Amino acid sequence: MKNIIIFASGSGTNAENICKYFEHNSDVKIKALFCNKSDAGVIEKMKPFNVPVHVFSKQEMNDETIFLPLIQQYEPTLIVLAGFLLLMPKYLIKKFPNSIINIHPALLPKYGGKGMYGHHVHEAVLASNEKEHGITIHFVNENFDEGQSVFQKSFTVEKGDDLNSVSKKIAQLEMKNFPEVIEQLLKNK
Numbered sequence: 001m002k003n004i005i006i007f008a009s010g011s012g013t014n015a016e017n018i019c020k021y022f023e024h025n026s027d028v029k030i031k032a033l034f035c036n037k038s039d040a041g042v043i044e045k046m047k048p049f050n051v052p053v054h055v056f057s058k059q060e061m062n063d064e065t066i067f068l069p070l071i072q073q074y075e076p077t078l079i080v081l082a083g084f085l086l087l088m089p090k091y092l093i094k095k096f097p098n099s100i101i102n103i104h105p106a107l108l109p110k111y112g113g114k115g116m117y118g119h120h121v122h123e124a125v126l127a128s129n130e131k132e133h134g135i136t137i138h139f140v141n142e143n144f145d146e147g148q149s150v151f152q153k154s155f156t157v158e159k160g161d162d163l164n165s166v167s168k169k170i171a172q173l174e175m176k177n178f179p180e181v182i183e184q185l186l187k188n189k
Contacts (some may be wrong), residue, residue: 002077002186003031006051007084012042014082014103019049021179028186030137031074034063036086063093077189080182081140085117090142100140101185102147103178107154108136112145122166125157129181133166135155136175137181151181 004022008015015033022028032052035042043053054070061067071079080090089099096111104112106121116124125133134154138145153173157166164184 001076002188002189003029004028004182005032005071005074005076005079006030006032006034007079007081008040008042009033009037010040010042010083012040012045012083013041013171014178016045018080018082018179018182019046019051019176022181023049027039031076034071036084042083060084061086062089064089068095069094074131076188078182082178083117087114087142087144088140093140094121098139100108101150102138102140103174104136104138104145105174106131106136107132107152108138108145108149109136112136114144116145118169119163124165126161126163126166129158133170135170135177137178147165151177152187153169155175 006015034054038055079100111121132154137151138149142146
């Protein structure tokens with residue numbers, strides 16, 4: 001059995017999509033959701049999947065003696081950051097090398113780093129008149145969006161594209177590709 005733990009901070013669209021994708025896969029189990037915001041939409045989206053939810057503070061996450069045992073009880077094969085906005089503590093990266101992945105709504109190394117998430121990324125891409133935009137799935141290291149890239153998928157930014165249309169194109173790429181890349185990574189573990 002391959003176990004996934006999801007970390008999310010927001011609405012939970014990607015987390016829900018991952019749960020649906022693996023819902024009938026007898027070899028993969030979504031073991032838990034970890035969320036740093038008690039009012040995040042992702043919490044409600046986990047209910048139909050009976051996924052245990054842990055709401056925690058940044059202070060708790062940074063305390064290895066509290067947080068590491070909480071994670072380890074689920075024996076994660078892969079830890080998936082799906083719209084999670086906090087920097088992962090070094091002890092977790094060390095404990096789970098090449099087993100923590102993140103999805104980023106840009107073609108890294110461009111438009112990554114602290115504060116570059118969601119519409120902030122798309123606004124920067126449009127303001128720079130980029131010809132291409134897309135997603136990157138990467139391993140997590142101790143810096144925002146600097147881990148080794150696992151997968152990238154791009155699209156051409158059209159003349160009439162705006163924040164709304166670019167956001168929709170990114171969401172489509174995420175919905176299709178994120179679960180598939182997770183499945184591939186799990187096959188190699």
